[in-house]
Amino acid sequence: MLFKWLILAAFVSVAWAAKCEDGVDNVIKFTDTTKGKGQIIFTDFEVTTYDENKEPSCRKGQAQFRLPGHFKLHKGFVTVNKPITDETDLELALNVEKDSWMIGKVCVNGKSENSFVPDQLCKFQLCSLAPTVCSLLKVKSSGPIDVTPFVQKEPIDIGALPIPQLGGDWKIGGKIIQNGKTLAGVQIGNGKTWLNIYSEEAKGGSVNYDPVPPGQPNFDHNEL
Known part of the structure; x- marks a missing residue:
């Protein structure tokens, strides 16, 4: 009888680990690192992950980011407490760490901690990287803005x-900074959450992304 229950428990465990429901199990959740005190606040941001066939991607019942693969914004809100008036030196600074004693921290506050990774991969000009997001930050909002209508x-x-x-478990976060001041910040999970990335070796890669789908609104409306 004991053997029977052990076999049943094993099957249940395997079935649970294999479970990957879209919008439930394949979700990467982001949290605000400014604790609600940022000039810009990102709340309830969730990204869903998919494999190369656009099927939900999970590993052990949790979201797995796959390369090649797909992802999309599941939901997310932005509150602009104080609009950006000057794009100069508006940067995205990354914090990236791999769960590996050989690699460890790769980027800390936008600076490389790895001799094989240049600073240019840890810090980016925000308005060049994401002009739509940059436009959003120029308009003060009366409350949280649902950003899903503005993305692909x-x-x-x-x-x-x-x-x-690239494959393995990673901690990832980012800050929007300007002249040394943090305006906004997000991270995956609670800061202790590891995201598994599956990566196939290849000679190159690309991202097929339409930042503002045709016929969708843009961020230039003052009514936001």
Whole structure:
């Protein structure tokens, strides 16, 4: 009888681990790192992950980011407490760490901690990288803005990337900074959450992304 129950428990465990319901199990959740005190606040941001066939992507019942694969914004809100008036030196600074004693921290506050990774991969000019987001930050909001109407509806296609050691578990976060001041910040989970990335080696990669779908509103409306 004991053996029978052990076999049943094993099957249940396997079935649970294999479960990957779209919008439930394949969700990467982001949290605000300014604790609600930022000039810009990101709340309830969730990204869903998919494989190369646009099927929900999970590993052990949790979201897995796959390369090649797809992802899309599941939901998310932005509150602009104080609008940006000057785009100069508006940057996205990354915090990136791999769960590996050989690699460990790769980016800290936008600066590389790895001799094989240049600073240019840890810090980006925000308005060049994401002009739509930059436009949003120029308008003060009376409350949280639902950003899902402004982004691509279909999953964004991202190819395999020629970056060694990309596969594994990662902690990822980012800050919007200007002249050394943090305006906004987000991270995956609670800061202790590891995201599993599956990466196939390839000679190159690309991202097929339409930042503002045709016929959709833009961020230039003062009524926001």
